[in-house]
Amino acid sequence: MTTIKLHNTKSRSKEEFQPIDPQNVRMYVCGPTVYDRAHLGNARPVVVFDVLFRLLREVYGADHVTYARNFTDVDDKINARAAESGRTIAEITGETTQWFLDDMGALGALEPTHMPRATAYIPQMVTMIEGLIEKGHAYAAEGHVLFAVDSWKEGYGKLSGRSVDDMIAGARVEVAPYKKNPMDFVLWKPSTEDLPGWDSPWGRGRPGWHIECSAMSHDLLGESFDIHGGGNDLMFPHHENEIAQSCCANPQGDFAHYWLHNEMLQVEGKKMSKSLGNFFTVRDLLKQGIPGEVVRFVFLSTHYRKPMDWTEKKAAEAEKTLRKWYAQASQAKPGRKPEQSVLDVLADDINTHGVLAECHQYSHADDVVALRSSLELLGLMGDDVPDWARSPSVDLSAHEARLFAARQAAMESKDFSEVDRLKTAYMAAGLEVRMSKTAVELLPGAGFDAAKLEDL
Incomplete structure (x- = not known):
């Protein structure tokens, strides 16, 4: 069997992947907050972990891999968007959730096994919070419930590699009179009548951000599961807080065994921002006529743990390469098992760049069978050649x-x-x-x- 090696953020080293149960390999990835179109940076973790999902399915069997990616559909950004637009929260989250699925589908991403929405798991969140209070890891104060970081000092900060004192000094923490410690974070907060709210033992309110993923992953994947992924901007505080509340709520489990984080994205060598005029959504690119397969190719050209630079030059070269490869690969039948050498390359910490190098070699040798199966493994080709690649390119x-x-x-x-x-x-x-x-x-x-x- 193919040996998969993954860089585990928790150990800061590449480790051989050994699933808890090879018959049920489980992965959780933090999904979007649905209040607007997904920008290009939002799409990178989707593509990265879609490739890992495909690799796991190839190695362990499609029926033996469970992938959960959530939608955060209760959030202050959503509330603000509803207030400024005059639309209901349900309308906004329903529309933007479908936008996200459509745009990620255009990039060739498979839909995960489970796509839980936070609002459907409020009872599970309340139950988890009650358990944390009972165990002495959380406390209620002025309609809020907060996690007490001091109650788990031995584990807090291990993922990001920082001590609690360092995090207090370096983080912008919310100062509030009801907090016992500046680092304590919100599990539940009160809601006014004009905001979404649910009844709870602490009054009408809504959950904090971090508790959502802990409750949903526990319900869908159990007290211990294999892989937790997301962008490295989530490492602290979100993932650090997830670990703390999950391990304290379920001390008999150990939450996620492997933590994977993708690096951030730049545009033409600069951080993407609206002020620089280089901020755009996935839909913007698709409307410009850039095919989803081209966007995916550019993403996969850079290792997921390295910063990725989106440029027009890369997009143009990717389209040219894909047109050539599709013309060759269309001569082979779909559904062939990838070459073991290609699987081994990809299994070395999701080395997509290495697989693309293999594809270049197959193209040069006109090995259409190996080329097609490699493209299928990367999610760059399905049963048919994309329509855009069938149309002739301009002869320059x-x-x-x-x-x-x-x-x-x-x-x-x-x-x-x-x-x-x-x-x-x-x-x-x-x-x-x-x-x-x-x-x-x-x-x-x-x-x-x-x-x-x-x-x-």
């Missing part, structure tokens, strides 16, 4: 030859005006211009408009 060879000839002539005459004119026109059409001593290459970018080439 004549334009490349024209610019190359103009450059050659300019080298003799020292008059580069025609070269500059052509380059300006090609860039205005959305082409990236690459020139060397021996060749010219024109690569379509995200905003490429072939109609602008007609007058050249």
Whole structure:
């Protein structure tokens, strides 16, 4: 059997994956808060853990893997969106949940086994909170219930590798008179009449963020399960708090055995932000005509534990590569088992970049069977070639030859005006211009408009 090795954040080392029960391998991944479209950064953990889900299914069998990814549908951001839009919370969360599923489906992500919504698990959260109070790990104060960090000092901070004192010094903690310790975090908070609320032993209120995942994972996967994943921005405080409340509520279990965290995403070398004008959603890219398979390819080109840089250049190159690969892979039948060598590469801490390197080799050797099975394993190809890849791409060879000839002539005459004119026109059409001593290459970018080439 394929040996899977995963980098465990908890041990800070790569470990051989040994499931609790090979007949029921269990994974939980923190999902979105549904109040708006998913941006590109939201999509990275979806794609990363979708590939791991596919690998686990390949190794242990599709019927022996359970994957849960939640929807947070009770949150102050959702409340604020409802207040500013005049729409109901149910309308907003229902719409944005479907948006998320549609957009992630366009990226080739399989739907998890379970997709629990927080609002459907309020009774389980209340029961867990009651148990924490009984065990001395939580306390009620002014309509709130808080987890007492001091009650579990021996375990708190081990995931992120920081002591409680360091976290107090470095974190922006909410100061409140009802807290016994600045690091204590909310399990339950009161709701006014204009906010969502549920009856509880502490009055009408709603859950804190962290308790949601603990209650849902316990209900769906048990007191101990195999893998917990998410972006590394969730490591503290969210995952640290999950561990604390789960281990204290269920001391007979040990919660998640392996913790995996993906790195963050950049755009053209900079942090994605609205202020820089480089913030966009998955839907924005799809509307620009960038296929979901291209987005997925770019994601998989970088190891999940490294920062990923989204660029138009990478997207253009990915589309060009995929068109070539699909043309080859379409000659093979779907559903073939991947090469063991490919499985071994992917099993080495989800090495998607390594598998893409294997695909390049298969393409070069015209091994269409191995190429197709590898693309299927990565979720880059299904039973059929995508429609966009069937349509012919624009042949730019004549334009490349024209610019190359103009450059050659300019080298003799020292008059580069025609070269500059052509380059300006090609860039205005959305082409990236690459020139060397021996060749010219024109690569379509995200905003490429072939109609602008007609007058050249």
